[in-house]
Amino acid sequence: MLPSFDEIWTWLPELLGGLSISLQVTALSLLFGIPFGLLLALGVLARKRSVRGLSLFLVEVGRGAPALVLLQFIYFGLPSTGLTIGSFAAAVIALAWNTGAYTSEIIRASLQSIAHGQREAAIALGLNRLDELRYVLLPQGLRVALPALLGFSILIFQGTSLCFTIALPELVSRAYEIGSTTFRYFPALLCAGVLYACISIPAALLVNHVEKRAGLYAQR
Amino acid sequence: MSVADLLPILRGLGWTVALTAGAFIIGAILGVPLLVARQSRLAPVRFLAMTLIQIIRAIPPILWLFIIFFGVGMTLLPISPFNAALAGLGLIAAANMAEIYRGALSSIHFGQWEASAALDLGRFWTVTDIVAPQAFRVALPSAASYLIGLMKETAVASTIGVTELAFQGNQLSQMTFRGLEVFAMVGLFYVLLSLPIAWLSRVADGYLQAKVAR
Numbered sequence: 350m351l352p353s354f355d356e357i358w359t360w361l362p363e364l365l366g367g368l369s370i371s372l373q374v375t376a377l378s379l380l381f382g383i384p385f386g387l388l389l390a391l392g393v394l395a396r397k398r399s400v401r402g403l404s405l406f407l408v409e410v411g412r413g414a415p416a417l418v419l420l421q422f423i424y425f426g427l428p429s430t431g432l433t434i435g436s437f438a439a440a441v442i443a444l445a446w447n448t449g450a451y452t453s454e455i456i457r458a459s460l461q462s463i464a465h466g467q468r469e470a471a472i473a474l475g476l477n478r479l480d481e482l483r484y485v486l487l488p489q490g491l492r493v494a495l496p497a498l499l500g501f502s503i504l505i506f507q508g509t510s511l512c513f514t515i516a517l518p519e520l521v522s523r524a525y526e527i528g529s530t531t532f533r534y535f536p537a538l539l540c541a542g543v544l545y546a547c548i549s550i551p552a553a554l555l556v557n558h559v560e561k562r563a564g565l566y567a568q569r
Numbered sequence: 570m571s572v573a574d575l576l577p578i579l580r581g582l583g584w585t586v587a588l589t590a591g592a593f594i595i596g597a598i599l600g601v602p603l604l605v606a607r608q609s610r611l612a613p614v615r616f617l618a619m620t621l622i623q624i625i626r627a628i629p630p631i632l633w634l635f636i637i638f639f640g641v642g643m644t645l646l647p648i649s650p651f652n653a654a655l656a657g658l659g660l661i662a663a664a665n666m667a668e669i670y671r672g673a674l675s676s677i678h679f680g681q682w683e684a685s686a687a688l689d690l691g692r693f694w695t696v697t698d699i700v701a702p703q704a705f706r707v708a709l710p711s712a713a714s715y716l717i718g719l720m721k722e723t724a725v726a727s728t729i730g731v732t733e734l735a736f737q738g739n740q741l742s743q744m745t746f747r748g749l750e751v752f753a754m755v756g757l758f759y760v761l762l763s764l765p766i767a768w769l770s771r772v773a774d775g776y777l778q779a780k781v782a783r
Contacts, residue, residue: 350644413763414756415721417735422756425739426748510629514728521632528639535640542628542636549627 352536360527360540367523368544370437371509374519377441378505382448383498389453390460391482404453411450417511419443424515436517440509448505452498459494460486496560503552507545520544574741574751581737582758584651588733589720591655596662596719597712603667604674618667625664631725633657638729654726658719665715673708674700706777713770717763724759734758 352360392404411419423446424439434442463486471481513521524541528534606618625633638653648656677700685695727736738755742748 409760410756413760415724415735415759417724417727418738418752418756418759421735421739421742422749422752425742426752429746429748507629510631511725513631521629521635524632525635525639532643534643535636538632538636538640542632545629545632546624546627550623553623553627 350535352533352540356533356536357540360537363523363527364520364540364544367518367520367541368548370517371506371512371519372548374437374440374444374509374512374517375502375506378444378448378509379502381441382445382505383452385445385449386452387456389449390457393453393457394460407446408450408453411446412454416444416447416508417514419447420511420515436512436515439515440512440517444505444508447508448501451501452494455494455497455501456490459490459497462493463489492563496556496563499552499556499559503549503556506548506552510545574745577737577741578734578754578758581732581734582762584731584733585720585723585762588651588654588658588723588726588731589716592658592662592723593716593719595655595659596664596666599659599663600666600670603663604670607667607671608674622664622667625660630658630661630722631728633661634725634729650726650730653729654723654731658723658726661722662715662719666712669708669711669715670704672711673704676707677703706774706781709774709777710770713766713773716770717766720762720766721759 389404389408392400393408395401395404414422420440420443423443424434424436427434427439467485467489468481471485476484509519510521512519513525516522518526520541524537525534527537531537603618603622606614607622609615609618628636634654634657637657638648638650642648642653681699681703682695685699690699723733724735726733727739730736734755738751742751745751
């Protein structure tokens with residue numbers, strides 16, 4: 350049942366190639382998704398009704414629909430409007446949307462957790478809204494949001510496995526392909542599982558550590 | 570979209586609900602022994618449960634389903650797609666529910682344990698009569714939001730051929746070449762499914778809060 354050493358050795362380059370794609374998709378989704386989340390958070394808090402409505406719509410769809418459906422919506426749906434994109438781009442767009450929707454809630458909550466006096470002080474100092482955000486709210490808010498954002502990053506890393514359905518050659522696709530050509534499904538999938546665990550478990554321990562540190566900061 | 574198009578989606582809806590409910594019940598039940606092991610006084614047992622929870626949560630759901638359906642199902646004992654999905658998602662739910670229970674348990678003030686000890690209630694009755702009812706109330710909102718998350722996670726079962734919502738949407742988009750509308754519709758159905766769960770959880774929470782607020 351278990352993979353032999355020789356098997357692992359021959360499969361490893363293939364699997365690591367898949368892992369690298371999974372990590373690239375994760376990194377790009379976070380890179381675009383978190384700033385998008387910040388924009389959505391500000392949009393939801395905006396005074397203009399149209400901005401608030403659009404932001405709420407994007408957040409609710411991004412959170413309400415399963416990531417798998419978002420992914421297929423972008424990859425299989427967009428071509429019917431005449432816009433065809435590759436599976437890598439579709440993966441990044443869908444997961445960045447997903448990230449933006451979830452992180453906007455995290456960021457909004459952390460911005461609202463900042464004591465009201467801070468905003469009053471910023472106004473008293475004559476800071477405009479952008480400076481208030483840049484120098485007062487974000488540095489404090491992001492510190493509160495950090496553990497939750499890191500935790501979400503692990504979920505997005507695992508979420509890249511959904512890209513199997515749009516034929517992106519990431520880790521699960523590679524393991525499945527090895528399984529279907531050698532008929533050694535269990536060992537091949539097990540190897541992929543171990544690789545996921547090798548990233549996710551240390552990352553989870555790191556998040557726990559950061560969470561404790563962040564807790565200490567809040568207690569002071 | 571015509572009414573004929575809606576029919577397969579409605580059929581898929583039934584499977585999604587069945588899978589969600591089944592996996593959640595399995596998780597809610599299996600989560601209890603996992604929690605007990607996680608809180609055990611014996612260090613090896615505690616460590617084992619902790620490792621198990623970590624490993625279950627470290628591997629993405631889709632891979633769990635593949636390991637069970639293709640890995641175990643094709644070599645050891647044959648398993649139907651629905652049962653494989655139920656087993657995989659149930660396993661993941663158990664790990665997550667154990668963590669939700671643990672969070673709720675840690676919110677119970679230690680004075681409650683001390684008072685029970687002073688009354689000589691014994692460990693079993695302390696848990697069933699004093700701690701569990703209070704912890705249940707704390708766990709309810711997070712369990713409800715997990716249930717909604719789990720419902721969306723069942724979409725991955727489409728990859729092993731369970732004919733639920735996402736699967737039907739996929740089929741329909743391939744037949745009609747109108748992916749945009751079909752997937753928008755499927756997404757809408759997931760949102761619609763999550764509304765009654767959120768509403769029920771709020772009602773239940775309000776009811777339980779009212780019971781203690783005297």
